[in-house]
Amino acid sequence: MEQNTATVKTALVIGGGIAGPVTAMALQKAGIDATVYEAYEKTADGVGGGMSLAPNGVDALDAIDCADLIRPLGAPMTGIVLQDWKGRPLAEFGNPPGIRPMQFVWRDELYRVLHDEAARRGVRTEHGKRLVRAEETADGVTAHFADGTQAIADILIGCDGIRSTVRSLIDPVAPGPQYAGLISFGARVRAPGIPSTEGKMPMTFGKKAFFGYQVFGADDAVWFVNLPHPEPMTAAEVQATPAAEWLPILAEKFAADDTPARDLIERTDLSDVVIVGPMENMPPTTVTWSQGRIVLVGDAVHAPSSSSGQGASLSIESAIQLARCLRDLPYAEAFAAYEAERRPRVERVIKETTRKNASKAAGPVGRVVNAYAIRIFGKLGKPEKMTWIFDYRIDWDAKVTG
Numbered sequence: 067m068e069q070n071t072a073t074v075k076t077a078l079v080i081g082g083g084i085a086g087p088v089t090a091m092a093l094q095k096a097g098i099d100a101t102v103y104e105a106y107e108k109t110a111d112g113v114g115g116g117m118s119l120a121p122n123g124v125d126a127l128d129a130i131d132c133a134d135l136i137r138p139l140g141a142p143m144t145g146i147v148l149q150d151w152k153g154r155p156l157a158e159f160g161n162p163p164g165i166r167p168m169q170f171v172w173r174d175e176l177y178r179v180l181h182d183e184a185a186r187r188g189v190r191t192e193h194g195k196r197l198v199r200a201e202e203t204a205d206g207v208t209a210h211f212a213d214g215t216q217a218i219a220d221i222l223i224g225c226d227g228i229r230s231t232v233r234s235l236i237d238p239v240a241p242g243p244q245y246a247g248l249i250s251f252g253a254r255v256r257a258p259g260i261p262s263t264e265g266k267m268p269m270t271f272g273k274k275a276f277f278g279y280q281v282f283g284a285d286d287a288v289w290f291v292n293l294p295h296p297e298p299m300t301a302a303e304v305q306a307t308p309a310a311e312w313l314p315i316l317a318e319k320f321a322a323d324d325t326p327a328r329d330l331i332e333r334t335d336l337s338d339v340v341i342v343g344p345m346e347n348m349p350p351t352t353v354t355w356s357q358g359r360i361v362l363v364g365d366a367v368h369a370p371s372s373s374s375g376q377g378a379s380l381s382i383e384s385a386i387q388l389a390r391c392l393r394d395l396p397y398a399e400a401f402a403a404y405e406a407e408r409r410p411r412v413e414r415v416i417k418e419t420t421r422k423n424a425s426k427a428a429g430p431v432g433r434v435v436n437a438y439a440i441r442i443f444g445k446l447g448k449p450e451k452m453t454w455i456f457d458y459r460i461d462w463d464a465k466v467t468g
């Protein structure tokens with residue numbers, strides 16, 4: 067089943083984040099030669115803080131024989147405990163019965179494992195290649211990069227994330243990210259000074275900001291802050307203030323709370339802080355998933371709220387399903403089959419998992435810990451209702467018939 071019977075033989079994969087290397091490896095398994103073009107000069111070593119990886123994303127990687135490389139990473143997340151500024155529990159939600167827990171992973175470690183494996187399999191990745199334009203001919207597509215170079219292949223796949231250039235090329239009026247009223251920070255803490263949270267991640271609606279943390283052991287913990295900030299800020303504007311200035315500002319926001327937030331922030335080494343930038347909302351999916359020889363995968367086409375814990379996993383699923391479709395069908399039919407398979411699922415997952423950033427951005431605790439937030443999280447608190455999201459398998463060998 068690994069022979070490419072369709073007309074596509076070569077692909078340009080734009081973006082070397084999560085979807086990029088997975089798409090390229092899946093295409094390789096489908097018999098299609100793919101090269102990844104990444105805008106940044108360097109790999110993502112040391113970049114990006116922590117993230118949760120859902121079991122559906124990890125299991126999807128079984129289809130391309132990668133899952134066992136990812137499963138040992140990080141630490142299990144067995145539940146999320148919502149609490150108020152005094153540390154009083156408001157709600158708790160755990161894993162659906164019979165489903166493996168979410169995994170907490172360091173983002174750069176996940177990237178490194180995926181990229182190393184792609185390289186080991188012979189997938190080429192070219193760094194410093196920022197796509198600026200693409201043009202189609204009768205028998206191919208040409209990518210033009212900011213450094214003046216070009217590349218040609220049968221199809222072009224946009225895995226270039228939430229600010230996708232490829233999306234704007236195929237749909238210039240597609241809405242982009244909207245500022246959600248919060249700026250976001252994350253950090254690793256090497257000496258947290260408080261006991262392990264035993265696989266759980268407490269999340270606090272503080273008096274002035276939202277705080278989440280998980281303590282893995284005596285020498286490792288992670289925290290993140292979502293800070294309400296009504297005026298929109300770009301990532302560059304947030305990052306213009308160094309961590310040394312942000313940390314005391316963040317610590318002060320939790321001074322009146324009765325949680326470990328302030329202490330954990332004060333124990334954080336400046337070099338372990340990630341100034342993420344603005345939190346952004348996207349529409350559930352982009353209207354145009356493909357045009358001609360160009361198609362979108364991952365955040366470029368479906369970017370859930372960053373607090374959904376599904377962005378990476380949906381990207382992985384889509385990457386592999388697109389490769390299956392291209393293995394079995396000519397590209398136009400393959401793109402249509404891919405969209406038909408993916409769109410209902412991603413739209414439903416996004417709808418079910420998107421926590422309303424508005425409840426975190428609302429301000430003082432009287433408005434933050436409100437009935438609305440509890441209703442949202444209360445819904446998530448019924449784990450069995452979420453089973454369908456996590457219990458998703460890709461049957462790689464099943465033929466796609468269009």
Ligand SMILES: Cc1cc2nc3c(=O)[nH]c(=O)nc-3n(C[C@H](O)[C@H](O)[C@H](O)COP(=O)(O)OP(=O)(O)OC[C@H]3O[C@@H](n4cnc5c(N)ncnc54)[C@H](O)[C@@H]3O)c2cc1C
Pocket residue numbers: 080081082083084085086103104105106116117118119120195196197198225226227228229230231232250342363364365366369370372373374375376377378379381
């Ligand atoms: C604060 C925050 C927290 C998050 N937490 C989680 C979480 O806990 N769990 C989870 O599953 N998801 C989380 N996400 C979402 C997750 O990071 C994304 O869903 C995932 O990274 C999408 O993968 P991707 O490959 O589509 O895009 P990306 O990982 O963004 O990769 C896109 C790549 O394309 C490159 N690129 C961009 N433009 C061009 C161009 N013109 N030419 C060439 N290359 C280009 C970029 O440099 C980048 O390397 C979070 C997101 C944020 C912002």
